[in-house]
Amino acid sequence: MIIRHKAELVGSSRAVATDKWSTTRFLLREDGVGLTLTDITLHRAPPTVYGYRHHVEVGYCLAGHAWLEDLGNGTTHDIGPGTLWAAAKGERFRFEVVESVRLITIFVPALVGPEVNDTDGSFPLLD
Numbered sequence: 001m002i003i004r005h006k007a008e009l010v011g012s013s014r015a016v017a018t019d020k021w022s023t024t025r026f027l028l029r030e031d032g033v034g035l036t037l038t039d040i041t042l043h044r045a046p047p048t049v050y051g052y053r054h055h056v057e058v059g060y061c062l063a064g065h066a067w068l069e070d071l072g073n074g075t076t077h078d079i080g081p082g083t084l085w086a087a088a089k090g091e092r093f094r095f096e097v098v099e100s101v102r103l104i105t106i107f108v109p110a111l112v113g114p115e116v117n118d119t120d121g122s123f124p125l126l127d
């Protein structure tokens with residue numbers, strides 16, 4: 001059984017940050033559960049396009065406000081506390097943070113740990 005507290009992970013390799021977001025990755029590939037679970041805060045920034053070539057992403061909003069535009073059909077969704085989305089591999093979307101957003105996200109397959117989004121909005125598939 002795995003038991004972790006966010007405070008234990010601050011300053012570790014499981015705490016990853018860019019100019020657009022900061023995340024704590026509670027579960028990684030090395031944990032052997034087949035998925036990554038994160039606690040992430042996305043900061044207000046220009047809209048960003050995401051679309052994970054190698055991963056399914058599930059996001060659940062805890063706080064804040066954003067807009068998610070499904071680039072496959074042009075539908076725009078209001079993202080706020082209590083909202084969940086699931087994007088299959090290759091589904092692209094534009095995410096615009098209006099007010100800093102705190103999310104719980106899940107990635108399948110699990111991340112190795114240091115991944116950051118490439119210019120295409122995807123995570124690389126690391127060995």
